[in-house]
Amino acid sequence: MLSFAATVLLDGVSYGMVLFLISVGLTITMGLMRVVNLAHGSFAMIGGYTAGYLTQKGVNFYFALVCAAAVAGALGGIAELTVYRPLYRKGELSQVLLTIGLVFVVTAVATEMFGAFPYPMVFPDYLAQPVNIGFRTYPAYRLFLIAVGAVVAAVMWYLIDNSLYGAKLRAAVDNSKIARCVGMNVNILFTGTFIIGCALAGLGGAVGAQILSLEPSYALKYVVLFLVVVIVGGEGSFKGSFIAAIALGIIDTLGKYFVTQAAPYLLYAAVFVLLLWRPQGLMPSKAAG
Amino acid sequence: MTALNRDEPVAAPPATSFGAMTSGRSWLALVGHALPWAIIIVFYFMAGGYLSLGTQVLIWILFALSLDLALGYAGIVTLGQAAFFGLGAYAAGLFAIHVSPDPILGHIAAVLIAGLFGLVTGAMILHTTGVTFLMLTLAIVSILFEYANQARSLTGGDDGLQGVKIDPIFGMFEFNIFGETAYVYAAVVLFIWFLISWRIVHSPFGRSLDGIRQNARRMRAIGTPVWWRLLAVYTLSAAMAGSAGALSAHATRFVGLSVLSLLTSGIVTVMLILGGTRRLYGAFVGAAVYYLVQDATARISPYFWEFVVGLMLIATVLFLEGGLLDLGRVGRRLFDRLRRRPDPT
């Protein structure tokens, strides 16, 4: 029984970590820039494809991950400077539409380049094998996911709480107007944060490729999932999204385990109720509240 | 008063300055009104095998029109419009199967059900705004979709609703594969809804909606019950979308799961934005153009149309907020600027 609980926990957390890795960028950018960025998943996908392509070409796995983050981040930066900038002043609608447009374009290009089929990603053998973790054998890959997620979370945590960058970030999230007034160069902060967010998404897309499999429809397919994490966690709330992601992962796993006749609308129903109860999410950042 | 009358160049009045369209003073406005309907009528005789394609366009125009009321005029940013379209479609289909094959009755039933659903959900979520509201609408449409997918016995799941039989309208005009009936039926329904919408958006009610979109706080300060007004238009728009859904169910004698998909919401929004919001005719242009582009590009290369639609969206948001119907004004402004530029000698 205990081992079962542990297994469910591991499964849930590892899944949640993927969601967290990809969503954390979104939550910060949405909290910071107030942009409903439905295209965020595209950057995760770009990272995934990059890593997939490289690993298939025999490039070292970890180097491939770095590249994935780099490429996603770079493209993110370009996108921020070109199409996102004008969005900051516009309403949700424009933001939704433009980012959906972006998704379409990326999807089309991805299909032209990599085909409509799911794109395989080569993991090092020691990750592909189950390992013995005392009470049972367990996929090394999922342990790896948890490790990566934990590291990133820790680093983010430190950055946001203890660094000047973090301080600026929190200030700007709480009130970008004031941040501007006190002469903080918000533009650079925005671009930088956006790049980091996309890079993380790229990383998440790459390492998570086995759970959220790579295909052109990726961005559209999972965007709701990412949004749920962000909104439920509370826009701009880093801790909130972490909790939301892990919770989502565990709930999802439990659901599959006990309600084998999957009822997918339960997730949405839950979100619906929660948002009516706490329209600002679990942990609203001051600005949102 | 001189001090206050610092005169500034009067730009072309935006679509929301009333009287601009109400008083069809310029013959141009009249042509503008006649043209779309003339095209719809002419198409009927020219279409040949493309008539059912035309019917589809008409249905999507009505759908986009319903969105224009909520999103365009009242500024309710929703991604859940497909919920009403789909509900209307399934209602009409199931009504035909289980209750009565009469199209008119079925249509009315569908409109009522969709409207009621709009009323209930609207009452639940309309106090929220922005992203939260967006997510709530998204959740609603997703819930319906998943439910319809699961309730196979009722909806046929992803096989769609089979065996919908519809009586001839007034017992005279039967729905056949040539689709004349469906086309005229759709055109008439569209026209009725258009008249209603036209009346509404130029009524005090419509103006107050426009006010709410521009500045809800101001409207409360003059005593507007904002929530009630929004609820009213949301319900109306839902009923209209339901009507469009009923049309599609009757026209194709089939209801597919896709009517409830998020993509359907997305597409109708794209159409509206493409054509231009707060003009009513924007829906016409948007739906037609969208279908044309999709039809044309899809034949060239897989994914090409997705690519193009994506670009169109980005371009519209960045450079053409008024939608295609705004091209004229944008062009004029550009032209003026070019003309004003002093020649470089």
Place this chain on the structure above:
Amino acid sequence: MKKWLAGLSAVGALVTAIGSAHADVVKVGLIADFTGAFATWGTQFQQAVDAYQAVNGKSVKGPDGKEHEIQFIYRDNASAGPDKTKQLAEELVLREKVKFLAGFDLSPHAMAVADIATQAKIPVVIMNAATASITRGSPYYVRVSMTIPQHVVSLAKWAYDNGIRKVYTIVSDYAPGYDAENYFNKTFKALGGEIVGSARTPQQETNYAAYMEKVLQAKPDALYMFQPAGSPSIAFVKSYVERGLKTAGIKLIGTGETQQLFLPNFTDDVIGVVTAFHYTETNTNPENIALKSQLVKMFGDKAVPDIASVAAWDGTKLIYQAVKELGPNADGAKYVDFMKGKKLDSPRGPIMIDPAERDVIQNIYIRRVEKRDGKLVNIDIGQVDMVKDPWKIDNPPKSN
């Protein structure tokens, strides 16, 4: 990119294009998804048709001794709903005056054209849509592809004959999945086997960890999967190995998941999976050789034939023979009558059109995935001869 731009210029022409039916041209309207999630079906259909026409010429000599061109007109369902299918079909029938309709990758799409086929008396050659009941929808339906029960029943039999007694089934949560689950369980129980557990997974599921845990605890001899080709089935197999089911000695059996077309996307985990299917890409039938070589010749080494290619090949062949026999302007019903009971040498092996049900009767091959000179391939390890769709046997047509 380039071809897109080139295409742009063609748009205008296409839009205004008006199909006019010449007397000696037999038009066949092929509707399938060429874009969106199911895009591969359309391309596979089209390539096979082109291949067939390249081998057998674009025209047939009719009974009147004249050469009649067989012209295929392709319409993209764009992975949109059946309402779109319906509209395309009407357009093809009324505008293009097609004599046959063909294609249809998804069942709902095929079902949606029943009215049109019946009202306009147009034979519909179904090249995939595998829901058993479809062919009852209109007397003009003729199916050359398969039905799910055909596979599943054969698989269940094979499993029992090979000493498997306890099976856990996991199917995808949509219509074909239900058919699969239903027929596997029924057949296997009837033989005396035991179903120790069943689960249904969301259609686009890719995270199977929890399900595998349950299977592991149920300790069956084999795990039967019915998962959509592509990411779900790949993730499924991955998870099956990861979770140590393979090492626990639980066999993985399925039907369409391991088609040659998809194998490159799998890792070696998939080796040893046993499936029952109506087409083994590696078979050496002359027709299959012809199809494969022609595809490679026309579309390069990457072109791999699959059930779509095979069905399109056979469907085209059927239409050619019908026109050859009855000429270009016969009544739709006549064409259908001709096709009833027809026997064909298909790349998959011998097939026959059920005279009563207008549905395909064919061998089902049991294959195991193995690695031959560095490539994952399906190897036949057995076959069930001339399987008639079990659903039809269970649901005899109501006499009305």
Place this chain on the structure above:
Amino acid sequence: MSAAPVLSVRGLCKNFGALIVAQAIDVDLFAGARVGLIGPNGAGKTTFVNLLTGFLHPDAGTITLDGLSIETMVAERRVHHGLARTHQINTLLVEMTVRDNVAIAIAEREKFAWRMMRYKPQWRACLEEAQTRLDQIGIGAIGDRIVRELPYGQQRLLEIAIALALKPRVLLLDEPAAGVPSAETHHIHDVLSKLPKDIAILIIEHDMDVIFRFAQEIIVLVQGRVLRRGVPAEIATDPEVRAVYLGRTVV
């Protein structure tokens, strides 16, 4: 002047977390009253207006309008009971014409703004009344202009015009001249001086000259508390008030 106050506020309290913005405020406004509300920035003046008009809800206290207690009422209902306001920062329908801005307010006042059908004559009447009201405050010439294109001063006047169009019995003016170039302020003051005599008016203003010219009574608000109240003369000479305005904190 009638005995009973049109608007009477008792023990009004409000705080945001630790920050106290209204502390047991009592105010009475009689018909035709002209009361000035002054105080340093952050004293809670605008908050007080928001509490009265229902854009904020008090933690404690009662607000009575013509004997009807309205503190639980939503903002829009209070308007219909005769309580109108202007905003410190222009809050207008910037995409509409000036006339439409006023006409809509009139439509709401006349309770037919929900009409979808059969509205033509009433609406015409609204437009006409709107025009006359614009004329009255001297901006009739710009009735057809889009608000967004107007200079700030004219927008301030429009704020007042809209409030007046609601035929209020109590009018709360939140710094009507704020942000207007001093060269233009006199127009606004003209308008203020011509406001209907029977309306009870509470005005927030920083410009002391205006206040002392306009108000019969002045209330000094500091940190959400009424520090002093009295006729302008007293207030002007009150040392504590001076202290506040010199920025020294009051114990």
